[in-house]
Amino acid sequence: xxxxxxxxxxxxxxxxxxxxxxxxxxxxxxxxxxxxxxxxxxxxxxxxxxxxxxxxxxxxxxxxxxxxxxxxxxxxxxxxxxxxxxxxxxxxxxxxxxxxxxxxxxxxxxxxxxxxxxxxxxxx
Amino acid sequence: xxxxxxxxxxxxxxxxxxxxxxxxxxxxxxxxxxxxxxxxxxxxxxxxxxxxxxxxxxxxxxxxxxxxxxxxxxxxxxxxxxxxxxxxxxxxxxxxxxxxxxxxxxxx
Numbered sequence: 001x002x003x004x005x006x007x008x009x010x011x012x013x014x015x016x017x018x019x020x021x022x023x024x025x026x027x028x029x030x031x032x033x034x035x036x037x038x039x040x041x042x043x044x045x046x047x048x049x050x051x052x053x054x055x056x057x058x059x060x061x062x063x064x065x066x067x068x069x070x071x072x073x074x075x076x077x078x079x080x081x082x083x084x085x086x087x088x089x090x091x092x093x094x095x096x097x098x099x100x101x102x103x104x105x106x107x108x109x110x111x112x113x114x115x116x117x118x119x120x121x122x123x124x
Numbered sequence: 125x126x127x128x129x130x131x132x133x134x135x136x137x138x139x140x141x142x143x144x145x146x147x148x149x150x151x152x153x154x155x156x157x158x159x160x161x162x163x164x165x166x167x168x169x170x171x172x173x174x175x176x177x178x179x180x181x182x183x184x185x186x187x188x189x190x191x192x193x194x195x196x197x198x199x200x201x202x203x204x205x206x207x208x209x210x211x212x213x214x215x216x217x218x219x220x221x222x223x224x225x226x227x228x229x230x231x232x
């Protein structure tokens with residue numbers, strides 16, 4: 001069974017650093033990219049970027065470039081999202097999702113498995 | 125950036141109704157369009173990919189259509205478990221993904 005299991009809820013102060021994780025199981029971790037998605041309280045979904053765990057190629061959304069860092073450790077099938085200095089505006093639910101490529105008449109991309117989400121609260 | 129605009133933002137309907145949600149892209153995205161369902165406190169769930177392909181395990185009352193800039197998600201006969209928020213997503217990977225703002229489907 002394919003699963004993405006994320007680390008638990010975090011409560012941090014502004015200026016603190018944080019790293020959250022997303023562990024894949026039930027599939028070949030290096031065969032699929034991992035995307036990160038932010039959902040602020042009561043709001044919609046925002047794609048933050050994607051990482052290829054096989055070679056750590058990264059594509060950040062321009063909206064998040066420079067504010068977050070992605071990484072992956074393929075030896076333990078885990079992707080990470082980190083901040084060096086949190087802001088109150090980083091308060092949100094963060095999801096990882098398996099970024100799947102489907103080969104048909106044309107190549108298609110979609111998020112077919114999602115982690116359960118990691119709630120992050122940043123407050124003084 | 126490709127912008128995705130969903131309509132309506134919210135919708136009230138009854139069990140058994142046929143419902144259509146629209147998603148419009150700011151430029152042509154061919155069939156690079158996915159639909160997700162999200163229930164409160166849960167992660168999104170993939171319903172439709174490549175504009176019209178039904179994800180495995182998703183009931184056949186869900187269908188998708190469209191190409192280019194205009195897309196629709198149709199639920200043929202609403203069931204109680206379908207009341208949720210629906211998001212479209214353009215999936216031109218090289219340009220980065222973008223979600224629509226969401227459509228909240230509520231019970232009338």
